[in-house]
Amino acid sequence: MEANFDGLVGPTHNYAGLAFGNVASARNADQASNPREAALQGLDKMQALAKLGLAQGVLPPQERPNLSALRALGYVGKEARVLEKVWHEAPGLLAAVSSASSMWTANAATVSPSADTADRKVHFTPANLCSNLHRSFEPETTSRVLRAVFEDATHFIHHAPLQSTPALGDEGAANHTRLCAEYGEAGLELFVYGQGSESEPAPENYPARQTRAACEAIARLHELDPARSLHLLQNPAVIDQGVFHNDVIAVGNREVLLYHQDAFHDVDALKRWLRTSWRGARAPVLIEVPREHVSVEDAIGSYLFNSQLVCTPDGRMHLVVAQECRENLKVWAEIERIVEAPDNPIVDALVFDLRQSMRNGGGPACLRLRVVLNEPERAAVNPMCWIDAAKLEALRDWVRTHYRDRLVLADLADPNLLDESRTALDLLTQILGLGSIYPFQR
Numbered sequence: 001m002e003a004n005f006d007g008l009v010g011p012t013h014n015y016a017g018l019a020f021g022n023v024a025s026a027r028n029a030d031q032a033s034n035p036r037e038a039a040l041q042g043l044d045k046m047q048a049l050a051k052l053g054l055a056q057g058v059l060p061p062q063e064r065p066n067l068s069a070l071r072a073l074g075y076v077g078k079e080a081r082v083l084e085k086v087w088h089e090a091p092g093l094l095a096a097v098s099s100a101s102s103m104w105t106a107n108a109a110t111v112s113p114s115a116d117t118a119d120r121k122v123h124f125t126p127a128n129l130c131s132n133l134h135r136s137f138e139p140e141t142t143s144r145v146l147r148a149v150f151e152d153a154t155h156f157i158h159h160a161p162l163q164s165t166p167a168l169g170d171e172g173a174a175n176h177t178r179l180c181a182e183y184g185e186a187g188l189e190l191f192v193y194g195q196g197s198e199s200e201p202a203p204e205n206y207p208a209r210q211t212r213a214a215c216e217a218i219a220r221l222h223e224l225d226p227a228r229s230l231h232l233l234q235n236p237a238v239i240d241q242g243v244f245h246n247d248v249i250a251v252g253n254r255e256v257l258l259y260h261q262d263a264f265h266d267v268d269a270l271k272r273w274l275r276t277s278w279r280g281a282r283a284p285v286l287i288e289v290p291r292e293h294v295s296v297e298d299a300i301g302s303y304l305f306n307s308q309l310v311c312t313p314d315g316r317m318h319l320v321v322a323q324e325c326r327e328n329l330k331v332w333a334e335i336e337r338i339v340e341a342p343d344n345p346i347v348d349a350l351v352f353d354l355r356q357s358m359r360n361g362g363g364p365a366c367l368r369l370r371v372v373l374n375e376p377e378r379a380a381v382n383p384m385c386w387i388d389a390a391k392l393e394a395l396r397d398w399v400r401t402h403y404r405d406r407l408v409l410a411d412l413a414d415p416n417l418l419d420e421s422r423t424a425l426d427l428l429t430q431i432l433g434l435g436s437i438y439p440f441q442r
């Protein structure tokens with residue numbers, strides 16, 4: 001089965017315009033955010049997918065503002081004074097160390113299921129996220145979180161994040177797609193990168209965050225069969241339009257790959273690879289959305305391809321989309337065409353209001369890390385991290401008690417916000433049985 005581990009939105013969720021090349025982040029910079037609503041919207045999605053019978057887990061937010069990062073950059077003295085000083089001297093730095101960006105767990109790590117790896121274990125490599133300062137603070141705690149949730153070394157292997165340098169930029173599962181006939185059978189792993197060799201085309205306006213070198217290193221570390229993994233160049237022209245991760249322009253699940261006509265530099269290479277490498281009873285299903293139906297701009301505005309494609313226990317496939325898809329007539333018409341077409345297994349579209357996350361360029365697929373698990377592996381996951389009715393109630397109460405309903409950038413300097421966040425996170429580690437994963441707890 002495939003489990004989804006959604007990131008819980010943190011108490012400092014805000015709009016700081018930090019992610020260059022992510023148009024929603026730039027457009028909504030300096031708006032007031034609502035962390036409480038953001039977290040509750042995320043929980044609603046988790047609840048709905050759990051109700052459908054999917055294995056749904058949750059990953060905690062990180063400690064923000066990140067005081068240890070500020071200390072490492074030379075800020076000394078009382079915490080309240082440090083926050084005030086940074087706010088006056090370097091407000092952009094305060095925003096960077098306060099971002100709740102770990103909520104987008106599609107960027108937490110790349111995960112290869114045991115059916116694909118030579119040692120038959122589930123492999124995790126946390127993403128170094130070195131393209132953006134605010135995200136580069138995540139891997140340390142992410143590593144601790146993943147080890148606390150997937151602890152059992154008989155099933156789970158945790159690699160260190162790759163060296164944090166532009167030549168090895170890695171953004172995790174957002175650029176990684178696994179295709180297979182059945183989850184438990186050996187699959188094909190597709191790695192999509194934006195920065196390859198000098199001779200390959202590259203974007204001109206916006207950064208290519210994912211490097212081919214990182215993809216290749218992860219495939220080696222995860223002991224994948226080279227014949228069953230492909231490294232494919234993203235179309236640099238779409239990166240320049242705001243497709244900062246492949247999951248903004250393509251999504252795959254089981255045998256289905258749904259992608260935009262302009263997603264890849266050489267889509268024929270992908271088709272050839274699928275033809276020659278595919279195994280298993282179900283044939284691959286490619287759903288290519290033509291630019292005449294949906295422009296790249298509409299794809300980015302609606303996040304059509306940042307939908308989740310999930311299978312319920314009856315094997316039926318569902319498209320989990322953001323409300324913005326329904327509000328765009330062309331996109332909604334395309335979704336209706338996909339759902340009605342007899343030659344693909346997608347039976348319906350489930351619509352969610354994720355506006356708080358969407359305003360930072362984070363849709364349904366950004367908010368989850370997929371982990372394919374067999375029964376013994378599923379049983380070995382930290383049981384307190386699964387979503388059920390009781391956990392949801394506890395998390396909703398926790399959010400309502402500890403989260404603010406309005407946050408602007410100046411609030412990040414408020415020492416009370418730091419205290420509130422730490423109190424909340426300390427309780428959360430108990431609710432999720434995680435132990436001391438945060439710097440302030442150690």
Ligand SMILES: N=C(N)NCCC[C@H](NC(=O)CCC(=O)O)C(=O)O
Nearest residue numbers: 016017018019022025106174245366
């Ligand atoms: N596509 C996937 N898988 N994830 C979406 C990540 C959105 C995130 N936004 C931000 O980091 C904005 C933060 C701000 O501007 O305050 C990013 O660009 O890295």
